[in-house]
Amino acid sequence: MGRAPCCDKANVKKGPWSPEEDSKLKDYIERFGTGGNWIALPQKVGLKRCGKSCRLRWLNYLRPNIKHGGFSDEEDRIIINLFITIGSRWSIIAAQLPGRTDNDIKNYWNTKLKKKLMGLIPNSHHRKQPVPRPPQPRTSSLPPPPMLFPSSYEIQSYQQQQHQLPLLSTYSPPLSKGWNFSYLNNNYLFTTDNSASASATTTTTTTSSSATTTVSSILSSGYEPLPVKDQDILDFGSDPGSCSNLDQQHQQPQATTMIKQEEGELQGQRDNNGQMMDAGFDFDQGIGIGHWAEKMNDCFGIDCDYLSSSGSGRSGMNWMMDHYAGGGNQLGVDQEKGLYYF
């Protein structure tokens, strides 16, 4: 049995409100109130509208002291911080911003603020799922998948033991998952789809040991280059000075977002200009991890220098890598830059 309709949809007007309708509704509510019953209101007012539509029109547009557009930096900051803390609870967020409606904030977030936060990544560069991910069954001809990020997370020793690979800034060894390989060459990550991985395996092994991989040889092996923008990288560091992913000219972090660890306590978030934006986050406590984990699904890789070292914050980061960043299926590592691609 379906849900009973809130009104007779055949006899209600839909679409944009006319000034006359606005005037009728506004005048009535200002004189008599809503009466606590939106469903009955349209008939009292003399409008051929659904009660829900009246409610929405009043709350989002007609009621006094409504502000539209022109969000201030302070409002931006509040929205971002609250979104990080509580997610898309627009009504709660709106309650903190006098004159703003949940709908307005939601629209503002979806059309502008989200892009601003994500570092103004052009659509062509913003890949929801930039790299093919498991589960794809490996073929028997492929080598067994390496155990990436074992409990100790000894990345470098693992690389050296398993591959005896040189670590070059322009080349990322195939720390991959058996069904796919990746290379970092300048600003491109090369990857294949699953169908090409079998034939690519030989090439990968050969070229990786020689460390003479060229763009053309990779392309001829069926690899598709994907441009990697700095903004695609989630950057976990301590401050701009120690951030390995810097704009060399301005010495500012170029990552989409940067998470700061401050004496193991409160973590802050920097916007793309390096401005600190307060955000409750604690790696070791897991606070806020869900939010950043979601971000990891949106970005292309992460930059986390202290992942391969000891210190506070590491366990939480490891946990996040295990649970969200492909579950240990990282595609590759640029050891010199400290970039882990997944």
Next chain:
DNA sequence: AATTCGACCAACCGCGACCGA
């Protein structure tokens, strides 16, 4: 000048929560 595309935003829809009978 015409067309296409994307950004923006008002409005709609459906679902869960809430409340009173």
Next chain:
DNA sequence: ATCGGTCGCGGTTGGTCGAAT
């Protein structure tokens, strides 16, 4: 405790407008 009506929320849709081609 149950049920039906209503409210409120968040996701989605669709129209409009300006910029780009």
